[in-house]
Amino acid sequence: IDLIEEISKILNFKYIIVIGNQGTGTQRSGRWTGLIGDILSERADLIVTDATVTFERLHVVEFTHPIMHTGITILFQKPMATPPKLFYFARPFSAGIWVAIVVAFVTVSISLFIVGRICNSEWQKLNVTSNYSISQLTFPNTVWFVAGSLLRQNTRVKIRSIPGRIIAATWWLLCLVVIAMYIAALICYREEDFDMLFSDVKSLVKNAKEHDIKYGAKKDG
Incomplete structure (x- = not known):
């Protein structure tokens, strides 16, 4: 108007x-x-x-110069993500990688426990007058430290010896790489969960009968 x-x-x-x-x-x-x-x-x-x-x-009418240009558009229902399964969190890594992570977890825990037993710098006296010394690297504490590092949480377990710090630093570096790879793989799996029946006009026509896709066009243009 x-x-x-x-x-x-x-x-x-x-x-x-x-x-x-x-x-x-x-x-x-x-x-x-x-x-x-x-x-x-x-x-x-x-x-x-x-x-x-x-x-x-x-051939029958004369068109003026277009006042706007619009491209041809295909409208379809937004794809829905499939509901996650029980062990969906394990999909980013294969079974072999999960086994390797568990083995590394146990190995690092035992190694830190051994370091806590044999390194004098890990033993601290209860007080100045006491002759009794304790080490923070008990087996429960080492397991807690390794698990906390894997989950990027502070466990308040202090490692004083150089061998223990080398093992801890190596484990931290490994955790950093594993977490980065896990997040990247999980994002890829989430994108693949969307059921895309077609991506262009050719795939739409090709998959129309197979997936019972009904399509139409605007009447009379």
């Missing part, structure tokens, strides 16, 4: 708006229906609509 109003002001003419109810128009048995049929039968002098420029229409 705004467009035809501006044109009428520029060319100084009056107009009567007639609303069509048969669409833009198609050719049937040699005759045009819809708005294009109204022009050809002189029931209308000008139509303002979002008509698609087709080969057949170019």
Whole structure:
């Protein structure tokens, strides 16, 4: 309406708006229906609509310069993610990698426990007057430390000896790599969980019968 109003002001003419109810128009048995049929039968002098420029229409009517350009768009229901299974968290790594992580976990725990037994720097006296010394690297504490490092949590277990710190630093580096790889793989698996039946027009036509996809187009352009 705004467009035809501006044109009428520029060319100084009056107009009567007639609303069509048969669409833009198609050719049937040699005759045009819809708005294009109204022009050809002189029931209308000008139509303002979002008509698609087709080969057949170019032969019977004249199109003005387009006031907007729109691409061809395919609309479909947003793909839904499949519900996660019970052991979904284990999918990013294979069984061999999980076994290797468990073996490394046990090995580091035992190694730190042994270091805590044999290194004098790990033993601390209870107080100045006491002759009794203790080590923080008990087996429960080493397991807690290794698990906390893997989950990136502070365990408040202090390692004082150089061999223990070397083992701990190596384990921290390994945990950093494992966590980064796990997150990246988990994101990829989440993207794959969306059931994409097609990605372009060719795959849509190819998979239409197989997946019972029903498609259509805008009537009369």
